[in-house]
Structure formats: C-alpha cells, structure tokens
Amino acid sequence: MKNTYSIFAIAVALLFLAGCATRYIDPRVSFIDQNLSHDIDVIQVSSRVNQGGLMEMQFTGFNNKSFDKNIEYRIEWLDQSGFAIKTITTKWTRYFVNKKSEFRISQVGPNKKASDFRVQFRYAR
Amino acid sequence: MKLKVSTLFGTLAAIFALSGCTSTTTNINMQDDRGAAVMGLDYRDFQNAASEAVQSMLMSGAVSKPDGSRYVLAISRIINDTQQHIDTDQLIKKIRVELLQSGKVVVTTAVSANGAEDAMSYQARELRDSDEFNQGTVAKKGQMIAPELSLSGKIIQRNVRVNSSKQQVEYYFQLTLTDINTGLAFWEGETVIGKRGSNRSVAW
Numbered sequence: 001m002k003n004t005y006s007i008f009a010i011a012v013a014l015l016f017l018a019g020c021a022t023r024y025i026d027p028r029v030s031f032i033d034q035n036l037s038h039d040i041d042v043i044q045v046s047s048r049v050n051q052g053g054l055m056e057m058q059f060t061g062f063n064n065k066s067f068d069k070n071i072e073y074r075i076e077w078l079d080q081s082g083f084a085i086k087t088i089t090t091k092w093t094r095y096f097v098n099k100k101s102e103f104r105i106s107q108v109g110p111n112k113k114a115s116d117f118r119v120q121f122r123y124a125r
Numbered sequence: 126m127k128l129k130v131s132t133l134f135g136t137l138a139a140i141f142a143l144s145g146c147t148s149t150t151t152n153i154n155m156q157d158d159r160g161a162a163v164m165g166l167d168y169r170d171f172q173n174a175a176s177e178a179v180q181s182m183l184m185s186g187a188v189s190k191p192d193g194s195r196y197v198l199a200i201s202r203i204i205n206d207t208q209q210h211i212d213t214d215q216l217i218k219k220i221r222v223e224l225l226q227s228g229k230v231v232v233t234t235a236v237s238a239n240g241a242e243d244a245m246s247y248q249a250r251e252l253r254d255s256d257e258f259n260q261g262t263v264a265k266k267g268q269m270i271a272p273e274l275s276l277s278g279k280i281i282q283r284n285v286r287v288n289s290s291k292q293q294v295e296y297y298f299q300l301t302l303t304d305i306n307t308g309l310a311f312w313e314g315e316t317v318i319g320k321r322g323s324n325r326s327v328a329w
Contacts, residue, residue, distance in 0.1 A: 108180060112228060
C-alpha cells in the first residue's frame with residue numbers, strides 16, 4: 001500500500017514538473033498576440049554569415065495546438081548600432097503552420113550592415 | 126405655408142440622402158494594410174513578388190561577386206503578358222532599389238533593352254568640342270562601364286473558372302538573371318500569386 005502511495009506521489013510530481021518545464025525564450029523573438037505565444041514553441045533561432053558576407057537567419061518553431069493555424073511574421077534587420085535597416089522584406093508575411101508540426105522561417109539580411117534581427121509574430125488578420 | 130414646409134422637408138431629405146452616399150477617403154497604412162484583396166494586381170502583390178525575388182537572389186549567391194566588388198546590371202525586357210495595364214517598373218524598381226542597397230549590384234541607366242534609360246549620359250558627351258564648356262569637366266571616352274548581368278522577365282496571367290460564380294486568377298512573376306559574357310542564366314525565380322473571387326470581379 002505504501003508503495004502505491006509512493007508511485008502516485010512520484011507520478012504527480014513528474015506531471016507537475018512537466019507542466020512547469022521552462023519554455024525556450026529568445027530575446028529576438030516576440031509575439032504581438034500573447035495567446036499565440038502559448039500556441040507556438042520557439043525551438044531554435046540561428047544565424048550565420050553566408051559566402052557573400054550577408055547574415056542569414058532561421059527560426060524553427062512548433063505549433064503545439066491540434067489545429068492548423070494561419071500566422072503572420074515580420075523580420076526586422078538591425079545594424080551594429082541597433083538601428084533598423086529599411087528594406088522591402090520587412091513586412092507582415094502570411095504563413096500557414098500545420099497542427100502539431102515543426103516549421104522553419106528563414107531570411108537573408110538586406111546588406112552587410114545587417115548584424116542582428118528581430119522576429120515578430122501575430123495571428124493572421 | 127404648406128408648400129414651404131414640404132419644400133424645406135424635401136430639401137433636407139435630399140441633403141441627408143446625398144450625404145449618405147458620400148464615402149470618406151482614407152490613407153492606406155502601407156506598413157500594415159489590412160484592406161481586402163482585389164482580383165487585379167495591387168501594390169502588395171508587386172511588393173511580395175519583388176521581396177521574394179530579391180531574397181532568392183541574395184540567398185543564392187548569384188549576385189555576390191567573388192572579388193567582393195559589385196556587378197553592373199542592365200535591365201532587359203520585362204514582358205507584361207497579363208490582361209492588365211501594368212508599368213513593369215512597379216516590380217523592377219523595387220528590385221533595383223533593394224539590390225543597389227544590398228551593395229552587391231549597381232544598375233546602369235546607359236544601356237537597357239529599350240535604349241538608354243537616362244539619355245543624359247549620351248547627350249552630355251555631345252558637349253565635346255564645344256567651346257562653351259570646360260573640356261576637363263566633360264565625360265571622357267571609354268569611361269562608361271558595360272553591364273555584366275542582365276535582368277529579364279515576364280508577368281503572366283491565367284484565368285481559371287472554378288464554378289458558375291467563382292473564378293481563379295493566377296499571376297506568375299518570372300525573372301531571369303543572365304551573365305552577359307557567357308549568356309548563361311545565373312539565377313531564375315518565379316513567384317506565383319493566386320486570387321479566387323467572384324466571376325463578376327474583373328481582373329484587368
């Protein structure tokens with residue numbers, strides 16, 4: 001009987017810990033619609049400089065909901081001083097994500113001055 | 126008195142009716158336009174097509190010169206094969222501006238498929254031998270830079286009937302970047318924009 005209690009207590013503790021598992025947060029990623037931040041898990045945000053000297057970024061996310069979702073994203077490129085670089089690619093872009101699926105969004109910086117970026121998400125309007 | 130009251134009432138009714146018909150003009154928020162899509166091509170479609178083309182060009186490395194300098198690009202023919210009256214510069218200008226700002230490409234306005242875009246490069250050379258101009262300030266011979274790359278393309282429209290009340294219009298933005306020296310296409314891209322709407326909407 002004591003064993004049963006112990007197993008039950010461990011199971012409860014595990015469930016509790018799983019619920020409290022910290023989600024990966026990247027300061028370069030923000031969600032305009034707060035509810036969307038619960039639906040999309042940030043898996044990884046990576047960047048590299050390509051052969052042409054331009055910075056490339058890739059966002060990997062996961063739609064943890066059981067239904068497909070239309071979202072919009074916007075990537076803003078910043079120079080070394082943190083100033084935004086004006087480019088036609090900084091615009092709200094519609095994107096379809098499948099339920100319970102991983103997805104990737106990638107973009108290349110507009111010029112060699114681009115050394116950082118910010119990604120914003122919101123529900124599709 | 127009866128006539129006056131009825132005339133006044135009639136005039137007021139007419140004013141109200143007319144004021145109800147006037148629609149207010151609003152400015153479009155170009156950064157975040159939430160207006161409904163149209164069956165024809167609007168600025169958002171050109172922006173999307175240009176943005177996708179530039180991203181693809183920059184990612185492919187086709188415009189990255191091995192020695193780090195800039196390619197000289199000439200604009201060739203962009204064919205409008207749609208039912209709409211389109212100034213193809215609506216697309217090409219956006220691409221040019223973005224490529225110029227990338228630091229990878231510089232566009233020549235002295236050579237294009239339709240002749241020089243800016244005739245001044247040639248007209249200014251006619252000042253040679255003119256006593257009125259300081260010849261030291263006149264453009265010298267052999268100073269113009271010949272293009273290395275050429276950008277050509279086509280915009281195609283295809284109408285598909287979905288059912289008796291709906292139609293689908295597909296727009297294809299096809300672009301090719303050719304190495305003038307070898308005649309080989311360094312980069313090619315296509316952006317498809319599809320719209321589905323009422324048969325009564327006109328796409329031209």
